[in-house]
Amino acid sequence: MSPNATxxxxxxxxxxxxxxxxxxxxxxxAGYQPVIYDNLCNASRHxxxxxxxxxxxxxxxxxxxxxxxxxxxxxxxEFEPCAVIHFAGLKSVGESVREPGRYQDNNVGGTHVLLRSxxxxxxxxxxxxxxxxxxxxxxxxxxxxxxxxxxxNPYGQTKLDIECLLGELYEASPDWGIACLRYxxxxxxxxxxxxxxxxxxxxxNLMPFIAQVAVGRRERLQVFGGDWPTPDGTGVRDYIHxxxxxxxxxxxxxLLERGPGLHHINLGTGRGVSVLELVRAFEAASGRSxxxxxxxxxxxxxxxxxxxxxxxxxxxxxxxxxxLAEMCADAWRWQHLNPQGYGD
Ligand code: NAD
Ligand code: UD1
Numbered sequence: 077m078s079p080n081a082t083x084x085x086x087x088x089x090x091x092x093x094x095x096x097x098x099x100x101x102x103x104x105x106a107g108y109q110p111v112i113y114d115n116l117c118n119a120s121r122h123x124x125x126x127x128x129x130x131x132x133x134x135x136x137x138x139x140x141x142x143x144x145x146x147x148x149x150x151x152x153x154e155f156e157p158c159a160v161i162h163f164a165g166l167k168s169v170g171e172s173v174r175e176p177g178r179y180q181d182n183n184v185g186g187t188h189v190l191l192r193s194x195x196x197x198x199x200x201x202x203x204x205x206x207x208x209x210x211x212x213x214x215x216x217x218x219x220x221x222x223x224x225x226x227x228x229n230p231y232g233q234t235k236l237d238i239e240c241l242l243g244e245l246y247e248a249s250p251d252w253g254i255a256c257l258r259y260x261x262x263x264x265x266x267x268x269x270x271x272x273x274x275x276x277x278x279x280x281n282l283m284p285f286i287a288q289v290a291v292g293r294r295e296r297l298q299v300f301g302g303d304w305p306t307p308d309g310t311g312v313r314d315y316i317h318x319x320x321x322x323x324x325x326x327x328x329x330x331l332l333e334r335g336p337g338l339h340h341i342n343l344g345t346g347r348g349v350s351v352l353e354l355v356r357a358f359e360a361a362s363g364r365s366x367x368x369x370x371x372x373x374x375x376x377x378x379x380x381x382x383x384x385x386x387x388x389x390x391x392x393x394x395x396x397x398x399x400l401a402e403m404c405a406d407a408w409r410w411q412h413l414n415p416q417g418y419g420d
Contacts, residue, residue: 083158160203163205221384262321290412304373304379324343
């Protein structure tokens with residue numbers, strides 16, 4: 077990253093999406109100036125204005141695709157960012173099984189174009205959204221960064237391919253500063269109730285599904301399996317508040333400002349929570365009931381997955397601080413104040 081302390085611009089690909097939008101607010105709070113670059117394939121056109129409203133400062137937005145080299149060149153020339161946080165990508169596991177080529181093209185192909193554009197522009201600092209999906213079905217929990225990586229579906233393959241690409245890039249050009257942040261299960265919303273997760277169609281993930289049942293948009297939750305080898309028989313995950321997650325990105329940027337390097341870091345809380353525990357916590361936070369049926373396991377699911385967050389703590393001086401009650405309270409505030417999400 078440029079040592080020029082006056083350049084605080086950060087290009088945020090996918091900055092109109094769920095995590096990217098919250099990251100833009102955290103960047104503004106930390107004194108950076110995010111420049112959003114998003115093709116809006118999975119985000120509302122209202123998001124950039126909401127980010128500016130919540131952050132209390134104007135935010136630049138360019139609608140564009142990471143596979144468009146000319147578009148990216150124009151953005152690097154106009155804004156001269158000192159770093160990139162790369163959230164842009166397709167993220168539905170089921171869709172990736174049906175359309176693996178589209179996932180390769182968008183996620184991996186798009187990252188190739190982005191890296192070339194960064195190199196041309198002389199920008200060598202990159203934070204990449206990886207995922208705990210790179211650990212597949214882990215042999216042991218909690219999961220440390222040295223656990224074997226493996227792929228279980230085409231979406232996960234794109235994350236592994238990009239991590240591999242970034243490793244090769246760093247090997248060839250050790251003046252780059254690169255971080256692969258492996259997210260566990262991001263949930264919750266900005267506490268102001270103006271920004272949150274707005275999945276299109278039927279939510280694939282547990283928390284938005286529970287929130288839509290609580291608000292009356294869906295009748296009942298289906299709990300995928302009650303016979304997992306876990307304390308209550310339902311799947312266990314490491315849910316992390318999205319505000320904690322994005323603050324981890326700010327901590328990562330600050331570390332990369334101090335010098336080049338290649339980092340692989342888990343962002344999780346270190347605590348496993350079962351589906352039924354999350355349902356109960358959401359009921360307590362919302363005062364609504366969340367009726368559910370226990371049904372068959374979802375193909376491809378795993379019993380349990382949670383992080384060992386020690387490395388994030390020692391290397392970044394960061395740890396998740398918001399508990400399950402706060403994750404549910406913030407998700408609920410967003411859901412009931414905006415029952416149709418951003419509304420487009
Ligand atoms: P999201 O779909 O809300 O955000 C992704 C954004 O990228 C969207 O706004 C979309 O419009 C944009 N985008 C997609 N392809 C693009 C392209 N070719 N050019 C420009 N913009 C494009 O998803 P999210 O939950 O905010 O996830 C952000 C990143 O974090 C993704 O890379 C995802 O794989 C990763 N991740 C998410 C989770 C999770 O549970 N949400 C977990 C692990 C990793
Ligand atoms: C899913 C993805 C994973 C991705 C992660 C974060 C799959 C197979 N895996 O993981 O690649 O990195 O999201 O985006 O899609 N559950 C229910 N009912 C529901 C939804 C979920 O019982 O309607 C259960 C699941 O079985 C699981 C837990 O809730 O035990 C969490 O599910 P989910 O939110 O989809 O996340 P992951 O399975 O961890």
